[in-house]
Amino acid sequence: MKIVLAKLKDAKDIAKVEMNSGYWHDKSFDALQNSIKLLKDKKETVLVAKEKDNTIGYISFKKIGNTADLGFLAVLQEYQRKGIGLALTKASIKHAKKLRCKKIILSVNKYNLRAINLYNKLGFQVTKTEEKRLGKKRYVKLVMEKTL
Numbered sequence: 001m002k003i004v005l006a007k008l009k010d011a012k013d014i015a016k017v018e019m020n021s022g023y024w025h026d027k028s029f030d031a032l033q034n035s036i037k038l039l040k041d042k043k044e045t046v047l048v049a050k051e052k053d054n055t056i057g058y059i060s061f062k063k064i065g066n067t068a069d070l071g072f073l074a075v076l077q078e079y080q081r082k083g084i085g086l087a088l089t090k091a092s093i094k095h096a097k098k099l100r101c102k103k104i105i106l107s108v109n110k111y112n113l114r115a116i117n118l119y120n121k122l123g124f125q126v127t128k129t130e131e132k133r134l135g136k137k138r139y140v141k142l143v144m145e146k147t148l
């Protein structure tokens with residue numbers, strides 16, 4: 001497995017990973033448009049995990065001032081629990097440091113325990129909770145941070 005910076009041609013593969021990671025998406029979520037938007041945004045760093053030519057995971061973060069804001073992280077279901085999510089997050093931390101970020105932040109659904117466990121493992125700490133609304137649905141997000 002190798003982790004490399006994503007290119008625009010990875011858009012379809014990234015969308016496939018996102019839709020096959022077991023994450024719940026709102027009906028209106030367009031995975032391909034989302035990945036194209038990410039890859040075209042100069043402030044975003046997008047990394048992909050590849051096994052031979054197969055894209056099996058991805059992560060993205062946006063540099064805002066001295067902060068890296070982690071956006072998406074997903075691993076194909078059949079490749080989960082093999083350390084790929086951890087490796088992608090560690091690679092983001094390394095890239096964020098290279099970009100002179102001082103802090104890395106993210107927001108995660110309170111019930112997404114597999115992601116929360118992963119972030120805890122890397123030393124992220126919960127700094128606040130936020131209540132969000134998506135249509136009629138209400139959900140609680142944890143904001144987590146790590147100083148770099």
Ligand SMILES: CC(C)(COP(=O)(O)OP(=O)(O)OC[C@H]1O[C@@H](n2cnc3c(N)ncnc32)[C@H](O)[C@@H]1OP(=O)(O)O)[C@@H](O)C(=O)NCCC(=O)NCCS
Binds near residue numbers: 023075082087
């Ligand atoms: C969250 C996600 C990226 C983890 O990827 P992964 O490659 O399976 O994670 P890893 O194998 O690197 O696991 C690292 C740690 O995360 C935690 N973890 C991962 N999967 C877990 C699970 N099913 N249950 C509990 N903890 C879990 C564990 O602490 C694990 O360490 P351990 O294996 O030593 O116990 C993956 O489950 C996924 O794609 N989920 C859907 C998308 C998502 O929720 N993204 C996060 C949005 S904020």
